[in-house]
Amino acid sequence: MKQFGIIVVRSMALALLVVLMSSVAPLAQDQVEGPTTLSQVLDSKVLKVGVNPNYKPFSFEKDGRRVGVDIDIANRLAEKLGVKAEFIVPESFSDLIPMLRANQIDIIIAVMSITFDRAKVVDFSVPYFETGLSILLNKVRAAKLGISEAKNLQTIVSILEKNGKASQLVIAVTDGKAPQQVVPRFFPQASVKAYPTNEEAAAATRGGEAAMMVHDEIFLKVWLKEHMREAQFRLVVLDPPFKPDYYGMAVRKGNQDLLNMLAMFNLEMKSDGVVSRFLGQYLPVSSKVVTQSYNISEDYYGGD
Numbered sequence: 001m002k003q004f005g006i007i008v009v010r011s012m013a014l015a016l017l018v019v020l021m022s023s024v025a026p027l028a029q030d031q032v033e034g035p036t037t038l039s040q041v042l043d044s045k046v047l048k049v050g051v052n053p054n055y056k057p058f059s060f061e062k063d064g065r066r067v068g069v070d071i072d073i074a075n076r077l078a079e080k081l082g083v084k085a086e087f088i089v090p091e092s093f094s095d096l097i098p099m100l101r102a103n104q105i106d107i108i109i110a111v112m113s114i115t116f117d118r119a120k121v122v123d124f125s126v127p128y129f130e131t132g133l134s135i136l137l138n139k140v141r142a143a144k145l146g147i148s149e150a151k152n153l154q155t156i157v158s159i160l161e162k163n164g165k166a167s168q169l170v171i172a173v174t175d176g177k178a179p180q181q182v183v184p185r186f187f188p189q190a191s192v193k194a195y196p197t198n199e200e201a202a203a204a205t206r207g208g209e210a211a212m213m214v215h216d217e218i219f220l221k222v223w224l225k226e227h228m229r230e231a232q233f234r235l236v237v238l239d240p241p242f243k244p245d246y247y248g249m250a251v252r253k254g255n256q257d258l259l260n261m262l263a264m265f266n267l268e269m270k271s272d273g274v275v276s277r278f279l280g281q282y283l284p285v286s287s288k289v290v291t292q293s294y295n296i297s298e299d300y301y302g303g304d
Contacts, residue, residue, distance in 0.1 A: 036257055037106050038258040042082075047081060049087050051066070051070055051089055058111045059089075068282065069129075069278045073275070074087070076274070092176070093174075094176035097250070101252065106251070108249060112247060112249075113177070113246065113248075124250055125263060126266050127246035127266070130244065133178075133241055133243040134240075135237070136213040136220045136235060137211070138205050138234060139234050139236060145163075146165065166189040167190070167191075170191045170211055171192050171211070172202070172212070172213040172214075173192055173215070174195060174197060175195060179214040182243065186242070202215075202227075206235060
């Protein structure tokens with residue numbers, strides 16, 4: 001009887017596996033039906049790239065031309081593929097994923113943070129740029145909460161917990177960007193105000209509508225440099241970033257061939273320092289390069 005029970009269990013498990021495989025197979029088949037994005041791009045000789053409308057130094061207008069780090073990366077990718085890059089600039093950053101899913105563009109290269117929710121509807125490449133979320137602090141507005149001299153997120157949270165003013169904190173974010181979902185995890189009692197663009201959120205923080213803005217450190221530092229006169233030393237970007245953030249290229253679901261190629265492309269750029277060189281064309285940046293090193297004990301014998 002015991003052996004019979006084992007056979008029954010195994011049979012049931014095999015049947016369940018067959019059912020699962022049969023349910024997954026049509027989905028996989030649907031995803032690869034028809035020509036892939038990569039084959040279409042190679043046939044048309046055009047790579048349609050959705051970019052950020054305005055995010056200096058990654059994508060912005062200069063002398064009537066679209067320039068920036070993402071533009072340089074897209075042109076490099078197109079050159080590698082033997083095609084021409086065509087840049088599609090949406091009215092809003094939040095339009096990019098719907099445009100991708102509607103086949104209006106082939107790929108998104110738009111300093112888009114890799115998030116779980118976005119990965120439900122698009123596929124991301126491995127990161128091509130690593131950064132972090134930082135805080136732009138309005139020291140005048142923050143003084144009313146007792147956090148004007150805080151140097152990092154941990155200090156801000158600790159002070160607000162002690163003085164009971166956590167619910168009075170107002171934080172500016174950009175509508176549709178990753179910080180809008182991230183901020184409530186770190187400041188569950190704060191009021192989060194979303195603005196249509198990065199610039200509007202930063203300007204609202206400068207004007208005192210919010211005590212701080214949470215966004216990518218590069219945008220905050222570039223914006224503050226360009227608005228130092230108006231900021232009048234009332235604003236400061238807290239270093240280092242409190243949360244790592246990773247930018248990825250997004251493609252439609254079911255394009256594994258393109259994802260494989262992007263993985264190689266991004267790995268090559270990273271090993272050659274290409275992105276840092278592109279960034280240096282637009283900003284006088286400096287960064288630390290950290291590499292891992294391993295020491296092997298003298299007791300180890302590496303023979304066969």
